[in-house]
Amino acid sequence: MSSILVIEDDASIRDALERGLAEHGHTVMTAATGVAGLEAVLGEHPDLVLLDLGLPDVDGLTVIGMIRAAGSVPIIVTTARDDDPTMVRTLDSGADDYVVKPFRLDQVTARIRAVMRRTTRAASAEPVRVGELVIHEPSRTASLAGVELVLARREFDLLLALATRAGEVVSKRTLLAEVWHQADGGSERTVDVHLSWLRRKLGETAAAPRYLESVRGVGVRMVDPTA
Numbered sequence: 747m748s749s750i751l752v753i754e755d756d757a758s759i760r761d762a763l764e765r766g767l768a769e770h771g772h773t774v775m776t777a778a779t780g781v782a783g784l785e786a787v788l789g790e791h792p793d794l795v796l797l798d799l800g801l802p803d804v805d806g807l808t809v810i811g812m813i814r815a816a817g818s819v820p821i822i823v824t825t826a827r828d829d830d831p832t833m834v835r836t837l838d839s840g841a842d843d844y845v846v847k848p849f850r851l852d853q854v855t856a857r858i859r860a861v862m863r864r865t866t867r868a869a870s871a872e873p874v875r876v877g878e879l880v881i882h883e884p885s886r887t888a889s890l891a892g893v894e895l896v897l898a899r900r901e902f903d904l905l906l907a908l909a910t911r912a913g914e915v916v917s918k919r920t921l922l923a924e925v926w927h928q929a930d931g932g933s934e935r936t937v938d939v940h941l942s943w944l945r946r947k948l949g950e951t952a953a954a955p956r957y958l959e960s961v962r963g964v965g966v967r968m969v970d971p972t973a
């Protein structure tokens with residue numbers, strides 16, 4: 747498990763995160779202001795920072811910039827603002843991911859797992875391989891039997907989310923949360939549509955699957971058809 751720094755000025759959210767993340771086995775540190783948070787980043791070297799974008803002393807984007815200037819610790823932003831331009835700016839400024847308030851604890855822990863998996867893998871720069879499928883996350887490229895796949899952004903994210911859990915059944919709800927950032931209110935139909943596009947690009951169909959196996963009523967599993 748990881749050491750997580752929670753930078754959050756709302757005491758009730760901060761306490762809930764501290765308690766909840768500790769129950770998930772994480773070591774949790776907290777800070778109530780941007781300045782205290784920066785000091786904790788520099789002094790405590792957390793594995794991941796959960797950063798509230800709306801802090802009383804320093805603007806969230808500025809905090810991200812200052813953390814980035816100090817190092818590459820993964821940052822997940824928590825924010826009440828879910829409009830696209832804000833999120834694009836947040837991610838452009840160096841945050842790794844975001845969750846929109848109000849959130850449930852399991853949404854936060856899912857994002858923490860995804861970001862930790864991604865950053866650990868990115869550091870090793872090792873491609874993800876399943877059978878003849880090779881996915882290289884830093885360059886966002888994927889190939890099947892040596893032939894490069896032309897994938898839209900969501901298709902790549904979906905492929906990666908499934909490939910990093912090859913052999914596991916992944917629920918559409920989990921995929922909505924990880925790929926589309928919509929744990930609630932998202933339509934599983936969105937996942938179905940992208941899965942069918944992805945299947946076509948992988949040269950398979952739902953009726954004759956190779957890599958993408960539907961598990962009725964549960965979700966989808968990536969398998970190695972060459973195994």
Ligand code: CA
Pocket residue numbers: 754755756798799800801802
């Ligand atoms: Ca706040």
